[in-house]
Amino acid sequence: MRRFELRVAWRHLLMSHGQTELTVGAVAVGVLLVVFLSSLINGLQTGLVDDVVGSIPHVTVEAATPDAKPLWQVDSHSNAITALEKITTRSKRIEEWNRVRAAILRIHGVKSVAPAVEGDGLVTRGAKTVGARIIGVVPSEQMSVVSLRNRIVEGDFLQVDQQNAAVGVKMASDLGVRVGNRIRLTSNQGVTQTFRIAAIFDLGVDQANESSAYVGLQAAQAMFKTGKDVTNLNVRATRMYEANPIAEQIRGITSLSVKSWMESNQAFLDTLRMQNTAAGIIQAMTLMASAFGVASVMIVFVVQKSKDIGILKSMGATCKQIRLVFILEGLGVGLGGAIIGSGVGTGLCYLAKSLTIPGQMFGGKQATIVPMQFDMTYVLIASAVAIAMGLASSLVPAHRAAKLCPVEAIRRG
Amino acid sequence: MDKDQWALNRVQDDTRPIVEAIDLEKCYGDGIKTWALRGIDFRIDPGEFLAIVGASGSGKSTLLNVVGALDRQSSGKILIDGVDTSTLDDPGLAALRGDTIGFVFQFHYLLAEFTVLENALMPQWIRGKTVDTKWIRALLGRVGLADRLNSRPGELSGGQQQRVAIVRALANRPKLILADEPTGNLDSQNGALVFDLLTELNEELGIAFMLVTHDDRLAQRARRIVAMGDGHIVADYQVDQVEEEARKVAAGIG
Numbered sequence: 001m002r003r004f005e006l007r008v009a010w011r012h013l014l015m016s017h018g019q020t021e022l023t024v025g026a027v028a029v030g031v032l033l034v035v036f037l038s039s040l041i042n043g044l045q046t047g048l049v050d051d052v053v054g055s056i057p058h059v060t061v062e063a064a065t066p067d068a069k070p071l072w073q074v075d076s077h078s079n080a081i082t083a084l085e086k087i088t089t090r091s092k093r094i095e096e097w098n099r100v101r102a103a104i105l106r107i108h109g110v111k112s113v114a115p116a117v118e119g120d121g122l123v124t125r126g127a128k129t130v131g132a133r134i135i136g137v138v139p140s141e142q143m144s145v146v147s148l149r150n151r152i153v154e155g156d157f158l159q160v161d162q163q164n165a166a167v168g169v170k171m172a173s174d175l176g177v178r179v180g181n182r183i184r185l186t187s188n189q190g191v192t193q194t195f196r197i198a199a200i201f202d203l204g205v206d207q208a209n210e211s212s213a214y215v216g217l218q219a220a221q222a223m224f225k226t227g228k229d230v231t232n233l234n235v236r237a238t239r240m241y242e243a244n245p246i247a248e249q250i251r252g253i254t255s256l257s258v259k260s261w262m263e264s265n266q267a268f269l270d271t272l273r274m275q276n277t278a279a280g281i282i283q284a285m286t287l288m289a290s291a292f293g294v295a296s297v298m299i300v301f302v303v304q305k306s307k308d309i310g311i312l313k314s315m316g317a318t319c320k321q322i323r324l325v326f327i328l329e330g331l332g333v334g335l336g337g338a339i340i341g342s343g344v345g346t347g348l349c350y351l352a353k354s355l356t357i358p359g360q361m362f363g364g365k366q367a368t369i370v371p372m373q374f375d376m377t378y379v380l381i382a383s384a385v386a387i388a389m390g391l392a393s394s395l396v397p398a399h400r401a402a403k404l405c406p407v408e409a410i411r412r413g
Numbered sequence: 414m415d416k417d418q419w420a421l422n423r424v425q426d427d428t429r430p431i432v433e434a435i436d437l438e439k440c441y442g443d444g445i446k447t448w449a450l451r452g453i454d455f456r457i458d459p460g461e462f463l464a465i466v467g468a469s470g471s472g473k474s475t476l477l478n479v480v481g482a483l484d485r486q487s488s489g490k491i492l493i494d495g496v497d498t499s500t501l502d503d504p505g506l507a508a509l510r511g512d513t514i515g516f517v518f519q520f521h522y523l524l525a526e527f528t529v530l531e532n533a534l535m536p537q538w539i540r541g542k543t544v545d546t547k548w549i550r551a552l553l554g555r556v557g558l559a560d561r562l563n564s565r566p567g568e569l570s571g572g573q574q575q576r577v578a579i580v581r582a583l584a585n586r587p588k589l590i591l592a593d594e595p596t597g598n599l600d601s602q603n604g605a606l607v608f609d610l611l612t613e614l615n616e617e618l619g620i621a622f623m624l625v626t627h628d629d630r631l632a633q634r635a636r637r638i639v640a641m642g643d644g645h646i647v648a649d650y651q652v653d654q655v656e657e658e659a660r661k662v663a664a665g666i667g
Binding site for chain 1: 478483484503507510511512516524525526539581585
């Protein structure tokens, strides 16, 4: 057992006239900042991602829309117009969607699949008419692929069926309607039907709030004349960031058009990634600043202790032993900083999380001022980095101490 | 520890010289060379008590550092307890310093963070040996510090601190104690006490002492005097017992 090195290092740390407190403090602040900043950014991003992704399916499977072909690619010039006309009038649909759904459900990582019939149309209330995206769904199934529970402002989404519809808050206010009022929907196939408003939702996305109108699946099938077929299959993944590989596998089993939310929201994801990079750089720089602080204090400490080092060498201490003393001190500083920084950082995270805006609710919960999302991983990573940092910042001072010439050190009496 | 037990701590008699220097030279500087030691040939036998005297810059401290394996000679050979130091690497030199040699410096250099007892135990901790607290306590008792074991160095007088440093030098039962101006930082009364202690320990334990001093009055009380000048040994003589008596008488009259 290295009793001598441990004893001297420990005693130096205990009786350093403030240097230990200073260096441990520097490391602790670094760790604290990393833990707090990570939790804050994670919290903010989770909220943001929830707003953007919560109301849309992770993967959308659509019947492929045949591209209109330029004339020179059409086989026979004689019936080119007929060919193009045929394509535009044919409504796209997924045939035998139950079999497709069963196949998708077998893919690992897929949580649920819900059918939908989507198409463009108009919503009319009295003299007011607005354009709408009419979506026919089975409410209970739709709610298993997108999270709507906290997004219903008024009414009950489960009531949506052949006679009941749900619209976004923006559309409701544009038309001046409330739950219980009636609206008229007209599909681009020319079918019109009257619905009672059963629910008003807020998806957190303006476009959806302004133009989405949900009706029952069978009602939409009738309005868009799809028969028993549907136009979309909406997929929910167990883990949202696995959407891309799942989309890839679906492409492997169907010729339908498949798009993951990640592909549709590339710019948003890039922003998140840039935010993470920026946060990472800030955290790394903070830890580096701490490390330089620790190293410079330790270099001064070695100079202060040069006589002691000289005398220890005269008593038979080897260079290796002296080096180990100061490395142990660096490790001690890193460890102390990690423990204090993690403790205080975790405490601050929970404190910040518990701060709420009095009286204000958000998504059915008490609104918090800072959306912290604490994760033990941050503590573990920050602590490991802090300990490594303490070790690294002690290397140069320890080397200097080890190489100190005992004669020089003692002569400077 | 009573008197008989104490006597058991004597270094075993050995006829081999504890230090043997052959044509030892030391110079500093690459371009303009400054010679600190030139052609030093001398030896120290077990149990000797010798004082190195000379003006400052005469090379006496350099000689002490080379003998103590704290510094390396430029040329020549030095054997410490039969071992050629030029054949040793850092751990080897450190082991030699730790096991065979004890140092006492002008400034006591006790470690402020440790108690008197811990400071005295330090050489044993460094060498990783079984800690012999009994021996250290006996030594601290011998130098009159039995009741200060748990004091910090800062709470002791200069003389007391130097006595702790002497105990520390003896911790690993060395064969040679090197003392560089051990009384230089003390008033004459405390200086004389410390010097007496060194001579007594030399007699009781049979450890060789090599002492650098510029205090001629103290040096005259050593059994052998080596005088240095310009890096050379200019005189090396045994203080005759009769001469010593005569000096004592003369000092008494004066």
